Amino acid sequence: MNKRIISISILLSPIFIAALALFWGAYDISPSQVIRAIWNSVALSQKETEVDIVMNIRLPRILLSGLVGIALSGSGVTLQGIFKNPLVDPFILGISAGAAFGCAIAIGFMEWLPVPLSSFAFGLLSVFLAYSLAKTQGEVSRLPLVLSGIVVSAFFTALVSIIKFLVDPHRLQSIVFWIMGSFALADWDGVVSLFIGLCIAMIPMFAMRWRLNPLSMGDEEASSLGIDVKKERLLFIALSSLGVCLCVAKAGIIGWTGLMVPHLARMLVGPDHKLLMPVAMAGGASFMILCDTIARSITSYDLPVGIISASLGAPFFMYLMKKGGKEAWGN
């Protein structure tokens, strides 16, 4: 039962990685100090620098990156399943580009508009655009939806470039930083609000995960198995887009996780979504926490986590495609 051992260790991995990440950081705190800081804040509610760093900077940041990892890879699993395409990710529908535009326009020209709200609104708008664009072709099937996602992406990316070109250079910097993705601004309020939002998106999606198996067999076959394909697919797209938009609004755009983690998980535990979904979510949390820990501790600067996830992810992914990819692609 090799698969069972692998699944259990991936499912438990976020706990260990999070604990490890708590001991790590730019500000040098020894492991014993960390433990004392946790103890002090829980039992004695003392205020010292170490307590503050561990409890109010590192811990919320770890939790936030874990939540984002769960949402991005969970949405990745869902979208790959319903488009029966292992090379789709949460950003292919244009969410990324739409959200980036929302953020750029709010930072650059409309300061009265809260950045998260704007990116969330434009992220949803672009999914909606991609979906209705695909719908004009009659039935919404896999390829038109992916293609219209690419079209919408290209459109919003162009708009972002225009803003970057026109905007005043000081603001350009914060737009660029946002788009690269970061957890630097994590705090407890952010963790709580993201957690509540993600519960609304992820709990129904998680409960419905087994239906991704029949849904991935194609529209007609799924329908002959008793699935209301249009309704359930729309529900899955809406829930996963909501999850991704909430993450983008909180932490900017973090690529790769939603594409790569579901892939890795599928290679390790197989394609059955009942097992794949929790394993990918746990793996996503671990991966994101790991990336963010590296991002905040390898230099004295806080690097954008998107850079780490891509530079860790891409070579590993290439290696896997060469080595064991065939299994996961199903030929």
Next chain:
Amino acid sequence: MGQLRLEIKNLSFRHRSTQREVLKEISFYADSGKVTAVLGPNGSGKSTLFKCITGIWKPLQGEVRLGETEILSLSTKEKAKIFAFVPQSHEAPFPYTVLDLVLMGRCPYVNLFSSPSAKDHEIAEKALSTLGILHLSQRPYTKISGGERQLALIARALAQESQVMIMDEPTSHLDFKNQLLVLSTIRSIAQALNKIILITLHDPNCASMVSDQLILLKDGKLLGFGPQEELITPATLELLYGIKSNIIKHDRYKVIIPYIKYKERLT
């Protein structure tokens, strides 16, 4: 086991954008315990007929009735409890295990927010052992032979526990041995489990082996409906395919010998 009859009355269909009717007032019935086969040349409307019966496409007019139940107005989920569709053995997008594939047949019985129960697993495993492929349950569906895939898809249809089983060219991609295996399996399912089986076939020889009743379809029109002994004749085959042939009888089998005209020269 009671007798059940699937009745199709005056079924017509045309695609939304065209005026041409793909199916014209088709009427026939299929009884439980029997195999009813649809024969017809390519493009005669066989697949369309099945899509209309199972409600994947909406017919222009007509009725589909199982016993007293009118079926076309039922929900997708309720329809899936009545019809199980067996597609041609195909490529799965992901390498699901055979057991995962068969479990998909439990879909109409699994709640929107849950997964198959222990009982569903039991039913799926029973379907696999009925077809003698329980040993394949943990193998990836993408790594088994075409014949085994077809059997796995039939097992999934069994797990769906529907009264009607609909099969689209179940033998088309199989070698000779697997064709016979699948055809004999289909026949025993109809008889032993008292199911209504509707099947399309390319080869009239296969139809004479496996079917009780025949439906002859050409250009969307019903050319004939009745027992296969009466319908597999040189005259009907010429009408259907435009091929002259002779038929030899051996025990309960018929062998069709077509006259093939060879061209002297290819131009």
